[in-house]
Amino acid sequence: MKLRTFILTIVLCATAWHSNAQQAGGDEQQTVAKQLQQLRKEVIALNRDLFVLEEDLLFPSSTQVVVYLSVDVGTYFKLDAVELKIDDKVVTEYLYTDRQVDALYRGGVQRLHIGNLAQGEHQISAFFIGLGPEGREYKRATSFNFNKDSDAKALELTINDATGSQQPEFNVVEL
Amino acid sequence: MLKPYLNRLNASLSVCAWLLYSSPIVAAQKCETGIADKAYQEVLYYYFQHDFYQALTQFEILQQACPDSLSSISQPGVDPYLLKGGISLAYGLDDQAADIFSRLLTTAAPLETQTQSWFLLGKSLFEKQQYQASANILNKITIDNADEYLHTLDKDQWLYMQSQLFNWQITQSITAARDNSYWLDELSEDSVYRQYVIYNQGLHQLQSNQYAEGVQTLEQVGLADKSFLDSFLGGWWSPLTVVDQTETDALRDRANLTIGYAHLKNQQALEALDAFNRVRLGSLDSDSALLGYGWAAAQREEYQIALSAWQRLQQQPRSNEYVMESYLASAYAFEQAFAPTQALENLQRGLQRFASEKQMLRANQQEINDQYFIQLANTADWSEQIPAHLSSIMLSSEFRNQMSWLEESLGLQSRFDRWQQQLNTFSLMLDEREKEAQSRQQTLKQSDLLSKLQQYQGLREQLHTRLINAEDEPRILSDEQELEWQSRLERAKQRHKEISEAWLRLNKKPLKPRYVARLKRLEGIMLWNASESYSTRRWQAQKMLNEVDELIAQTAQQQNQLIAQLNKTPEYPAQRQRIAELQQTLELQQQQTHRIQTQQLASLNALFKEQIQQQIDQLENYELQAQLAIVRLNDKAFRKAEADRQGAKQ
Structure with missing residues (x-):
């Protein structure tokens, strides 16, 4: 009886650990995807600033x-x-x-x-x-x-x- | 006379002004409708080329320069905010897109914009697998509005998502089942989603143990023939048709594979053979179909056919579960065909293959590191360069997904490096310009260029005075020839005077008066000529003077601009500040990218190792099965030999 309970506990723990590990993996991917999304947004803003700066420097409005x-x-x-x-x-x-x-x-x-x-x-x-x-x-x-x-x-x-x-x-x- | 000098001065001043202060001048932003429209059309130019990155950049430039300009765009077509949302979605800025659509939906937007916003927002949620939220959003679109306001392709996609969400809701017991014929009636005739809807319905039926109905539904996809033109011409006339056909063919293969296994599960081997036979060799599902074909033949006890299918699988260089299982399956077929020796041989070959696969996988587990993934991501069409035994791992959607993220972050890194160099160049350019401006300023001071205009103005005044005097003395306006004649006449008069005086001193008779008369006559002629051409010359002189006045005015304007620029505070520090700020942002983003890349590589390594381990475990499982089969076969042979011996003794 004791052995059965012990095995059952081990199995439950293993299942919970596996599910937590999967959850953690999913969260990590989600974070990377979110970070990439944020980075994309910032890259667009940076590209805009560079574009405007380049235009100001190389092609001033007077010319x-x-x-x-x-x-x-x-x-x-x-x-x-x-x-x-x-x-x-x-x-x-x-x-x-x-x-x-x-x-x-x-x-x-x-x-x-x-x-x-x-x-x-x-x-x-x-x-x-x-x-x-x-x-x-x-x-x-x-x-x-x-x-x-x-x-x-x-x-x-x-x-x-x-x-x-x-x-x-x-x-x-x-x- | 003054004109060339003035022209030269004018040019010098222009060049000086440009060189001195061609430094960045933040232009007063013009946000008139025409200019904003043009900027918006530039966005469209990139958008229509699917260059979403440039399109979004142009959007940002426009909105930074003129924050409210998007509301006043007069271009026909889709709402500019909606377009920005759509482009953001396509570029992978899902949150930004969702914000835009939500904002649009809270404003009193026209029904068309609302419908399109619901569609795009719902699609975004669907792709993020937030099905309940997606269903809620997509349900807000009525079929009439979809007909009216969505393009055919978008409407088909909306219907497809709706059908999938209905199936999902049925499995979640949220809604009652709805006949798929509703979606099929609404989808356009040639839509590829039609096939998907049918396939998903069939699969759903099979999963609900509705074997006959499921097969019947799937056969609508699996048995769909290519059109006569498609089969005859092979789609050579249009690359687009080829692409569509590829997708349809792949879906047909998948449907036939599913039908085959459904029949196999229900002991309908003949039908299964037929279905597996319809899967094209060389397709994505061919290995799985070959294995299934063998099992269907084995079910009918046609072991020769089963073996030929499985032997073919064994020859594949690919390393997937179908190829590996074919060794065990072949041994089974040989055993059933009373050929235990061949079964044993086959199992031995299988063990060798499993061992060699395991060895290669273990070597990869040790060898493959961050550098390998970076190199792979930097290779164009990397999926075609991977070793055959890693294909099932590296072509998995999870792995490909992570690789595409890595490719993106590597692309960003090289872009940041380029920008860093560009900013350094700008910085050097500013140094050079400042130096040049200082040297020009110095030259200006030394050459006293600015006081020259006053000198020229003085000369102009003299000319003006002479022009006024010419009214009394027309000969002032004489041309060069006349001036020469005049000087000759003056010289002749002087000489006549000197000769007359010398003549008197020598007590000679005075010169004859005809000489004086001739000189007077000549003077008279010259005066007459000058008077005759006075009006023309006066007009020409006045015209030239007016031109000189204009040039002086222009030059004065240039000079004033130059003086204004000279008195202006130099803008170099502000520009340097902008560059420094951008460099700082760039550095931060480089660090951020590096952090993400480290995370991505760690994740890729973990995934790769985990999947390799899974494959090794699977191979070990096959090894165990093969060894057990060998033991069983040996035992069987031993028992048979024992029985034979016992029989012989008796």
Whole structure:
């Protein structure tokens, strides 16, 4: 009788220990997952601060010029690449992946270029390469003169569908 | 004349101003709707590419610059807060996502936003296995609202979770059973969740001892044929179709495996053989199916077929319970087929394999350390590089989960290292800029650049006076040729005067008056010409003067800016402070990552060793079974020999 009670106690203790050990293991994993989650959050905040600091240091607003690119609809033009020149100097050459093009078609806007420019008159030229209506190779350019003052300058390259002419339209607008 | 100098001065001042104070200037943040919209569209650009990390960073930048901007976004589509919640969820910030959704649900958000928030919040809880809370949340969505406000894929997922939660609630006796046909009617025709719902229902029925119903349900998945196009074209036309097909095929294999074992358990060997036969060779369930196939054949006393299945299993380099059990199973089949010698041989081979597996596992237990896991996590597609005998351990979901955490923390560590270098570069850049600014300041002082504008202004005033005087004396505006002619005329007049005087001194007759008359005529012509072109020249001169005025004004403005900048307190200390703060945060996070990594590695080691030990224990169990079988076979042979001998004696 005593032996049976002893064995039963041992079995119960072992079961309880096993269940506690499992619980502890689960808690530990939960803690690591929570800690990682917290770390991810902090990394995002740190990345934000670094991004802002980098921009402040390298592109102060007095000289900053930003060029965005957006696509509206995109039925008549499939974007492959863009070459951007400011004052006849190539500042960006960009090749697009399908995923990036899709993101643009769905309403995303790409920050194509950020740089510094002295105050005064400047010219921006953009060359768009891709497939035009009926899948033909298509290369078009557009240019725009603008004045850079002491505030940050933002420009946007837009690709729109001109339904009347069934052709894509390329423009530069000041934001 | 003044213009080139002014242009040069203007350029010098611009360069000086930029170089002196191109140090970080915290721009006054513009939070107009247009700018906020653009920033939001940048978020979308990353979001649509599934780059959730960048998307969240852009969200944070936007919200830091303009805290209330998300409410005023004029872009059509999903609510920006909802989007942020969704992205947070996708990036693994579950708590942040839950906070956002809860906040959205306490505000008077439109029904569409509410429905989507309930869905995402419920999904988050479902993934965290908080089923009761998840069921409560997901139940708040009505089928009409799901139809109206959720995308098809999301609606299907909602229905799937609902069906699972219903099954879970039935097992917890929280709710009454509901016919699965409800979910199947609502799910879209081509949804992959349809198969899961059916499979889970079948499994649930089998677990509730409803053998016939369970098999019938599972056969809806297991017997589902590929479409003609799928079989014929193999899905080559669309990678997406291939992915979907892979999932469907894997689920079909699992359903057939489950059907096979259900039949086997219920002594329906022929049906079991049929079901196991439908599992593809080379699939995740092929080993298990081969073992089951053998047992089904053995149940029908078709030992040759059973042995061929098990022999095939034995040839696998993988080390899992199905392969190991095949040695014991083969011995059983040989024994049943009255081939005890082969049974013994097979058991001996099994013992050798168990021993060699154990040896390798023990060696791994000793050798594998933190460095091995770090190296593995840093290897792309590490799961393809692991030794065959460790596959069942390392491909377990728990192990993979922990490895993915380790991969993430290692990725974070290398990112922190990069950032540390970047901050050091920024610090050096500030040093260089400060030095450069000081040297420019010095040069400015030495070259007295700022007083030059006053000199040029003086010169401009002189020009202006001359222009006024030109009204009385048009020849002031003469061009170079005319000025030369004028000087020649003056020289001729002087010479005439000198000659006339010399002539008189020599008591000669005075010069003829025609010389004077010629000189006067020439002077008259020149005066006439000057008067004729006066108005044009005056207009040109005035225009040039106006341009000079404009340049002087611009230069003065530049100079004022430069002076203002010179008088401004330098911002370098503030920037250095920002860098130092970031460096400090970075250091803290590096320490935190290191702590987490240590924990992860300890946990991985413990898991690995525990699982290896389990596998060794299992192998020892097989060894014991094999040894017992050998003893039993030997005993049987001995008894048979004894009986034969007794028979021979009699």
